[in-house]
Amino acid sequence: MGSPVVDCRLLSGWGRYPTVESRSVRPEKREGVQSLVEGGSRPMLARGAGRSYGDAALLNGDGDTVLMDRLNRMLSFDSDTGVLRAEAGVRLREILEVFVPRGWFLPVTPGTKEVTLGGAVAFDIHGKNHHRDGGISNFVREIELLTADGKTVTCSPEQNKKLFCATVSGAGLTGIITEVALELRPIETAYVAERTLKADDLGDAFALFEEHEPNYLYSVAWIDCLASGSSMGRSHLMFGRHATPDDLTSKQRQDPLGYEPDHLASLPFDLPEGVLNEHTVKAFNKLYYARQRKRDKRAVVGIDPFFYPLDAIGDWNRMYGESGFVQFQCVLPMEESYDGLKEILAEVQESGLASFLAVLKRMGPPDGGLLTFPMRGYTLALDIPRREGLEDLLLDLHETVARRGGRVYLAKDAYLRPDTFREMYPALEEWLEVKRRIDPENQFTSAQARRLGIEP
Structure with a gap:
């Protein structure tokens, strides 16, 4: 499996502000991510493509930024249901390049296709069709989430629903999303x-x-x-x-x-x-x-x-x-x-x-x-x-x-x-109840979470 690549680098969001120096870790496979969580006592945060604008995907101070770009494998596709199962580091661009020629499109997309699937779910992205279809969480059929105890938990609208609702808008603070099952939209033309x-x-x-x-x-x-x-x-x-x-x-x-x-x-x-x-x-x-x-x-x-x-x-x-x-x-x-x-x-x-x-x-x-x-x-x-x-x-x-x-x-x-x-977010206390249960030591945090005082 090999050891994850570790270095220190300056990171920022797409707006290029703020910039923080972060100890960054780049695992090659999901097993590498799991070993980091199991053996780690430092705070950590998963980072996808870095296309959020501010400090939501930054971790300042002592901690590890887990770069997810190598976990970008598409795992399966059911042409009867349109459900794609893929690792969290897959970019929306890669999904489009593979599936548009086959007659499928993203159910919800923001104004850039360069975001990762995990990042899209973590911020419950919305698009030009929100008035009709809502956000991407309405099309997520299942999430594989690596939690602070080193276990992988499956959550969905039916299974572990509270954790699912906390994760699809939780900015990566409930754990590391490793895999997503997403229902695509059939199209006749590009x-x-x-x-x-x-x-x-x-x-x-x-x-x-x-x-x-x-x-x-x-x-x-x-x-x-x-x-x-x-x-x-x-x-x-x-x-x-x-x-x-x-x-x-x-x-x-x-x-x-x-x-x-x-x-x-x-x-x-x-x-x-x-x-x-x-x-x-x-x-x-x-x-x-x-x-x-x-x-x-x-x-x-x-x-x-x-x-x-x-x-x-x-x-x-x-x-x-x-x-x-x-x-x-x-x-x-x-x-x-x-x-x-x-x-x-x-x-x-x-x-x-x-x-x-x-x-x-x-x-x-x-x-x-x-x-x-x-x-x-x-x-x-x-x-x-x-x-x-x-x-x-x-x-x-x-x-x-x-x-x-x-x-x-x-x-x-x-x-x-x-x-x-x-x-602005009156459901925060309900979200914190889930956070306290799933991550009582606040292992998963971010510069934004610290700024906003989001702690269990």
């Missing part, structure tokens, strides 16, 4: 029938979501977060469904399940600090909004352009410069969404900290995870460069979200405070 609509302001965007979402599986909006006055919240809304062969052009019908992932180029260097500022972002947003002249546009596009446009640029996080950025993502209850989002957009504009990327989605009911992020309402995600005044802005935004009954997404967080976290 294309999406897309419809793009322009919204003049936030109220128009809400009305278009309300009108068109019942007819589409997927929906999302790019929002100009710097537009003000009567144009505040102007957007491009994108709706989609998996295309049928009848939707395709004659050329596309020649290979309806052909899948070639987009990858244009990698950003070779960090952009200078300050390139993305209020003026450059405002100019870009104005051009982006104006480029679609028709209010209603239809097209048949590939999977990658619809679901993963940013994945076409490798290392795109370098555009924010060496200081990095944070992604602020919140969700507000439906009755608070309109006024709350207008308040948040006004706060961002007043701060002068421009968000280059702003995404708006509508969410369905909460999922089964005890620390799950979604609730019925609207979610807004903003990528904000790290500049002076950022922490004050985020603390103000957190207060606004909490006051309106919403929450922020832990997979994106780097600044949330313990008292605000507890206010």
Whole structure:
């Protein structure tokens, strides 16, 4: 089996902040992970692809970061049920490359395919279809979890249900996910029938979501977060469904399940600090909004352009410069969404900290995870460069979200405070009951957990 590779390295999330020095261990097989847990007295945390944005996949101080990228084997697939069983280190990209040509797609996917299956489950990821299907936990049929006592426990919606509900949103703090059984979605083609609509302001965007979402599986909006006055919240809304062969052009019908992932180029260097500022972002947003002249546009596009446009640029996080950025993502209850989002957009504009990327989605009911992020309402995600005044802005935004009954997404967080976290996640005590039982010595922890005071 061989000994795991051990070294010390600087690690960060995708936002490149914070950065911590961590003792990292890279086991080759599940037996190696088990030996680490059985023989270890140090704190530890499993890390997948490192695509969470803040400190959720970081372990500071004394402890071991267990790198899971070598545990990326696909173990079995049942074509009758669509259930794939795979190790936790498999990336969603690898699943797509194997299964899209065979007529299967992910049941839920975030805006990048570079996350691992284990990471996706640990944060109960959501996608453009949450209003219809909920998060990925609704399609997880079984989890193999290595717990602090060195035993492997099987949990599912039927077996060890409490542990399952704590694990699918537990940020890796209940144990190490080693294996997942996930139900895939059948598709007829590798294309999406897309419809793009322009919204003049936030109220128009809400009305278009309300009108068109019942007819589409997927929906999302790019929002100009710097537009003000009567144009505040102007957007491009994108709706989609998996295309049928009848939707395709004659050329596309020649290979309806052909899948070639987009990858244009990698950003070779960090952009200078300050390139993305209020003026450059405002100019870009104005051009982006104006480029679609028709209010209603239809097209048949590939999977990658619809679901993963940013994945076409490798290392795109370098555009924010060496200081990095944070992604602020919140969700507000439906009755608070309109006024709350207008308040948040006004706060961002007043701060002068421009968000280059702003995404708006509508969410369905909460999922089964005890620390799950979604609730019925609207979610807004903003990528904000790290500049002076950022922490004050985020603390103000957190207060606004909490006051309106919403929450922020832990997979994106780097600044949330313990008292605000507890206010946003009322099921924390129920989650801690499971944590105390399964990991009484708090062997599995993270920099984020320590910051938020998450202890059994």
